[in-house]
Amino acid sequence: MISVGVVGLAWRRALAPSVLLAFALVALATTWIDWSGATGLPRGDAQVLRGLERRGLWLALLAMLGVATLARAAGQFARWRARELDWLAALPVRRSRWLVSTWCGDALALGVLVVLAAGFVELSVGASAPTTRTLKRVELPPLALVAERSQLEWTLHDVPSAAHARLELALAGGGRAAEVRWRARRGELSTATVGTIGLRTTLELALPPGDGPVGFDLERLAPGAIVVADPAGLALTEPVESDRGASWAIAARVWPALIAADALALGFAAWLSGASAGFATLALWLGAWLATRTEPLIPCSDLFDALAQVAAGLVPRAPEFAHWVGTAALVVLGLGLGSARPWSRQP
Amino acid sequence: MHATHHAPxxxxxxxxxxxPIRMGLSRKEILHGIDLELARGTSLGLVGPNGSGKSTLLRVIAGVEVQRHGKVEVLGHSPDSAEVRRRIGWLAEDLPFPRELRAVDALRLSATLYGVPQSELAGRVDAYLERVGLAHARKLALAKFSRGMARRFGLAAALIHEPELVLLDEPTAGLDAPGFAVLEDLLGEAKARGASLIVASHLLTDIQAHCDRLVVLVDGQIALSGTPRDLAPEGGAVELELQGLGARALDEIEGEVRARGGSVLARFVSARNLVELYRRFRGKPGAPR
Incomplete structure (x- = not known):
């Protein structure tokens, strides 16, 4: 099904000197930017500063990789038709075999570029430090408000033994700050943390060890502002030795998204002009992302959520299995579209 | 495939x-109902002015063009079949290979895709590059090839898998005298192993020596068809290449032609002399390649 020669040709084209030069230039340019610039963070919050730098570097490199991948894949059919049609269309090779082989070469090359990007980001960030890695995000009710004489309570099942929990809280009005206590109970054991909530604050709590469900309650300790819990702001985490995993977690989201975009753009380009194919791919992803935000079937749908965690000095969780299923479906769709169209434009 | 072994x-x-023209609102017809048959092991010259439809016809036969009307059978099957395409050798007008590849890599890739066995690949690639006089340029990217070199490379790519049907579109375009010699040798070999040839050119002189039959295509229609001798018009101009005679003998022949009511329109040294000279010179120490 795959031609090694065609894979090699695609690999070579995807890692053309112009692509590597653009990558190097963008990487060089990112080293001149202070990514933690106007954040007003207190000095000494090294973990968050590293996180902000990681996010900034990744955003710059992602923009370059995304544009380069889309432009190259969307222009591929036009280049084939303009320069190599008489060879390709006469070959005793099915279009599907050619396209799958080309995509494999692209995917390998994109893997190399993403690994290079992760390596460059980690080199730029420098030393690592212990942090926590997200294990699972938990949905809370949409209007989880904590006001005077009210307490927010909920229970989670399947919580790992040594897990921590993070909760993002914000003020919903009625004052400038509020003091809250967040408590977790597991059987007879309980842990708690107390925090003063500003405009937006994250509380972290080591959960009681053991098995069984964990009950949470959140209450305001004194009169003050109304506090609201972010509906997507509760996460179970675990301590990790190094924050370098953040880049690999981003890479594990970006690579499937790039290879899916590559396949889709190839497929669209068989039927549309290069520019239209590029815009169609981008529009499809943007549309799906805006409509669902964190739908696990859409590759990279939680990219900005993951980048926000990276900026906070955390390590995002690994992509879900559904992420890979969605990627595979988009690749099949793209390559199927491309294979259905004859090389020659004349019907 | 065995059932159609004796198919033409x-x-x-x-x-x-x-x-399609005018944004697909109407269509321009290039070929107007072509009927043609070529027996196995024979050769056909396709002659016609620019725009007569020669290249389009070859592209339809090679399966490059999506065919719209009529019946096309190549080696007994549709040219869409991968098995049939594997048995066709196709030299296109341009150099449609990945230009960033070195000659040796591009030829290896093309040969692999045409099913040349892996065990024979390296030897055959080297042999064909040598045959077409590109051994010295094997590590040069195709993008840096001159027109003549590109033509030689195209010949190697069209013939390396030893096809049963060879389609050559303007094979002499851009070829120098040694290139003509290479072309003649390769076509001779292909015919010797029983391959069928179709050679298209706008110049009759370029191809008639290689062809058992000629077809003249004008405005997408077959205007004339027959052997090269059949197509020579009674009383029209003919080219006669002679060798082994001195200037005096040639003068006498010219006189005899005039005495019979004809005239000698041109008398010049044949290009074959140059080809022979190159052939003899090639391989000598210090000789250019």
Whole structure:
């Protein structure tokens, strides 16, 4: 099904000197930017500063990789038709075999570029430090408000033994700050943390060890502002030795998204002009992302959520299995579209 | 494939081809119902002015163009079949190979895709590059090839898998005298192993020596068809290449032609002399390649 020669040709084209030069230039340019610039963070919050730098570097490199991948894949059919049609269309090779082989070469090359990007980001960030890695995000009710004489309570099942929990809280009005206590109970054991909530604050709590469900309650300790819990702001985490995993977690989201975009753009380009194919791919992803935000079937749908965690000095969780299923479906769709169209434009 | 072993190399019936024009609102017909048959092991010259439809016809036969009307059978099957395409050798007008590849890599890739066995690949690639006089340029990217070198490379790519049907579009374009010699040798070999040939050119002199039959294509229609001798018009100009005679003998022949009411329109040294000279010179120490 795959031609090694065609894979090699695609690999070579995807890692053309112009692509590597653009990558190097963008990487060089990112080293001149202070990514933690106007954040007003207190000095000494090294973990968050590293996180902000990681996010900034990744955003710059992602923009370059995304544009380069889309432009190259969307222009591929036009280049084939303009320069190599008489060879390709006469070959005793099915279009599907050619396209799958080309995509494999692209995917390998994109893997190399993403690994290079992760390596460059980690080199730029420098030393690592212990942090926590997200294990699972938990949905809370949409209007989880904590006001005077009210307490927010909920229970989670399947919580790992040594897990921590993070909760993002914000003020919903009625004052400038509020003091809250967040408590977790597991059987007879309980842990708690107390925090003063500003405009937006994250509380972290080591959960009681053991098995069984964990009950949470959140209450305001004194009169003050109304506090609201972010509906997507509760996460179970675990301590990790190094924050370098953040880049690999981003890479594990970006690579499937790039290879899916590559396949889709190839497929669209068989039927549309290069520019239209590029815009169609981008529009499809943007549309799906805006409509669902964190739908696990859409590759990279939680990219900005993951980048926000990276900026906070955390390590995002690994992509879900559904992420890979969605990627595979988009690749099949793209390559199927491309294979259905004859090389020659004349019907 | 065995059932059609005795099928003709090519059978065309009522082949018409057109392209969309005016944003697809109408179509321009390039081929107007071509009927043609080519027996196995024979050679056909396709002659016609620019725009007569020669290249389009070859592209339809090679399966490059999506055929719209009529019947096309190549080696007893549709040219869409991968098995048939593997048995066709196709030299296109341009150099449609990945230009960033070195000659040796591009030829290896093309040969692999045409099913040349892996065990024979390296030897055959080297042999064909040598045959077409590109051994010295094997590590040069195709993008840096001159027109003549590109033609030689195209010949190697068209013939390396030893096809049963060879389609050559303007094979002499850009070739120098040694290139002509290479072309002659390769076509001779292909015919010797029983391959069928179709050679298209706008110049009759370029191809008639290689062809058992000529077809003259004008405005997408077959205007004339027959052997090269059949197509020589009574009383028209003919070219006669002679060798082994001195200037005096040639003067006498010219006189005899005039005495019979004809005239000698031109008398010049044949290009074959140059080809022979190159052939003899090639391989000597210090000789250019």
């Amino acid at each position: 190399a090519l059978h065309l019936h009522g082949v018409r081809q057109s392209y």
